[in-house]
Amino acid sequence: MSLGRVTRHPLAARVRTILVGRRPTVSLAAVILAAVFALATAAGVGMTAGSDRVADAAVETWRGATLHYEVIGAACLLVGVAALSAALKAGFVPTFALVASVPFGVGLARYGTEYAVGNVTQIVSVPEAIADGTGAALVIGLPIAVLGFLVGTGVRRVVGSTRGNSGPPLRPDRN
Numbered sequence: 001m002s003l004g005r006v007t008r009h010p011l012a013a014r015v016r017t018i019l020v021g022r023r024p025t026v027s028l029a030a031v032i033l034a035a036v037f038a039l040a041t042a043a044g045v046g047m048t049a050g051s052d053r054v055a056d057a058a059v060e061t062w063r064g065a066t067l068h069y070e071v072i073g074a075a076c077l078l079v080g081v082a083a084l085s086a087a088l089k090a091g092f093v094p095t096f097a098l099v100a101s102v103p104f105g106v107g108l109a110r111y112g113t114e115y116a117v118g119n120v121t122q123i124v125s126v127p128e129a130i131a132d133g134t135g136a137a138l139v140i141g142l143p144i145a146v147l148g149f150l151v152g153t154g155v156r157r158v159v160g161s162t163r164g165n166s167g168p169p170l171r172p173d174r175n
Contacts, residue, residue, distance in 0.1 A: 021091030030085050030094035034101040038133075041105025051109040051132075058140070075144060078102060082148020087156045095149050100141030107133030 021027040045051055057068040078099050085095040111129035114121050124132075 017091065019091045019093050021094060022089040026085075026088045026090045027094040030090045030098045034094070034097035037098065038101035038105040038108065041102050042108040042111075042133075045106050045109040046111075051106050051113070054106050054109075055136075074102070078141075078144045079148040079151065082145050083152035083155065086149045086152025087159075088152075089156070092145070092149050095152070096141065096145040099145040099148060100137035103136035103140040104133035107131075107136040 045054055057066075058071050060066040061068045061071040082095050082099045085098055086092075090098075108129050110124045110132050111126060113124050115124065116122075
């Protein structure tokens, strides 16, 4: 008796599927959307509150000094975006890019702002803004992406296991 079709993938193929995803179009759309999110976040933060205010609100919420509901809401929204991306079979890399684009955009919004070091005023350059954005993407985006990815793949497995179970679990051999 056969238990159905069993395919064996080499480890490299499984790792590629986890990292890049099972649906290349969804993964590509997530990466393109991540670039749009990063630029929109940088423009929005730069024109409104400013990256320093957003960073201060995030740190105050993290430390428990002051609860900023917009930070909690943004984090929950990013977990939801990551979960949706993972549920749609995008891989971890596109999911991470999608989630990390927002903190990256906040860091990128520092470009052109002034800051003081001692008695010297300096302006944030492009490399500094990119470094700040990359640091924010790794420190903030990575844990959120991991959480959302795990939630999304878990939801996908639960939903997938409840579909199509109306027939017999085993197929008879056709010898």
